[in-house]
Amino acid sequence: MPDHAGLDVVTVGEAMALLIAQQAGALETVQSFARATAGAELNVAVGLARLGLRVAYVSRLGDDSFGRHLRAFMAREAIDIGHVATDPLQPTGFMLKSRVTDGGDPSIEYYRRGSAASHLGPQDFPFAAWHRVRHVHLTGISPGVSESLRELVFLMARTARQEGRTVSFDPNLRPRLWPSEAAMRDTLNALAAHADWVLPGLAEGRLLTGADSPEGIADFYLARGTRVVIVKLGPAGAYYADSQGQCGTAAGVPVPCVVDTVGAGDGFAVGVISALLEGRPLAEAARRGNRIGARVVQFPGDCDGLPTRQELQLEALR
Numbered sequence: 001m002p003d004h005a006g007l008d009v010v011t012v013g014e015a016m017a018l019l020i021a022q023q024a025g026a027l028e029t030v031q032s033f034a035r036a037t038a039g040a041e042l043n044v045a046v047g048l049a050r051l052g053l054r055v056a057y058v059s060r061l062g063d064d065s066f067g068r069h070l071r072a073f074m075a076r077e078a079i080d081i082g083h084v085a086t087d088p089l090q091p092t093g094f095m096l097k098s099r100v101t102d103g104g105d106p107s108i109e110y111y112r113r114g115s116a117a118s119h120l121g122p123q124d125f126p127f128a129a130w131h132r133v134r135h136v137h138l139t140g141i142s143p144g145v146s147e148s149l150r151e152l153v154f155l156m157a158r159t160a161r162q163e164g165r166t167v168s169f170d171p172n173l174r175p176r177l178w179p180s181e182a183a184m185r186d187t188l189n190a191l192a193a194h195a196d197w198v199l200p201g202l203a204e205g206r207l208l209t210g211a212d213s214p215e216g217i218a219d220f221y222l223a224r225g226t227r228v229v230i231v232k233l234g235p236a237g238a239y240y241a242d243s244q245g246q247c248g249t250a251a252g253v254p255v256p257c258v259v260d261t262v263g264a265g266d267g268f269a270v271g272v273i274s275a276l277l278e279g280r281p282l283a284e285a286a287r288r289g290n291r292i293g294a295r296v297v298q299f300p301g302d303c304d305g306l307p308t309r310q311e312l313q314l315e316a317l318r
């Protein structure tokens, strides 16, 4: 049994059906879509489970075909779905994603307002799984989905911190979910203050902290009690810094062809979280994050490029 098998992670968020355009161009011109799954925290759960970690996911799905498809997908990926409820009244959210041919970001349309997951709240705290939880992963998406889900996210972050479990936080900015930029910034910085490992992208870090450089962004969070900050620099790799004064840059991993950038940050989080939970050095965690992020952008679906443990090992030999 590999030594990572005993690790347990819990994450919480909205899982959505994902419809990926099969032709390039504006969404309104597309004739056919392929069905997949989405949800930043779900993507991270899938990635960690594929690496052999035990992962519990907290969510709510509608009693509809999207919800049943997502539930079956999670079960196939060996995710603990004991805390995924079925809501008899509200629907599962879904999103459309366009197809790009130039390596740029695709356009996204969300249909998630009033979804089952937006009704998650403190009553959904994962008590049954909590005793074996070692690490909690959170993103900045869930606190923007609804007030009740925001309360649950903060409750999980505070409880984990008080009990000495580690918390990772990926801001994953979704301005469309927030009433204002200031509300988004203040809430997410308050949440980051409960996190041990903060993983912003460079543009996100600039918006959230007002600092311009990766070093300035890292200093902002380290001064607020975070132990590790890794700033994603896209093709240029990632800048890492910790509260012990260790810092450096992990070089980017070149990719032959960018198919779809969505989910790359989640892949990065999978690499960092899995490596740090295995006790690997920070530089190695950043490198693994880069490697998985680079793999994800070469596939059309958010989860397609997330490697198994064996694929990760093969990738490391290249």
Ligand SMILES: O=C(O)C(=O)C[C@H](O)[C@H](O)CO
Pocket: 037, 038, 039, 040, 041, 043, 141, 172, 174, 262, 263, 264, 265, 266, 302
């Ligand atoms: O954009 C969101 O809110 C999602 O959770 C859907 C995608 O899976 C996510 O953007 C990938 O990080």
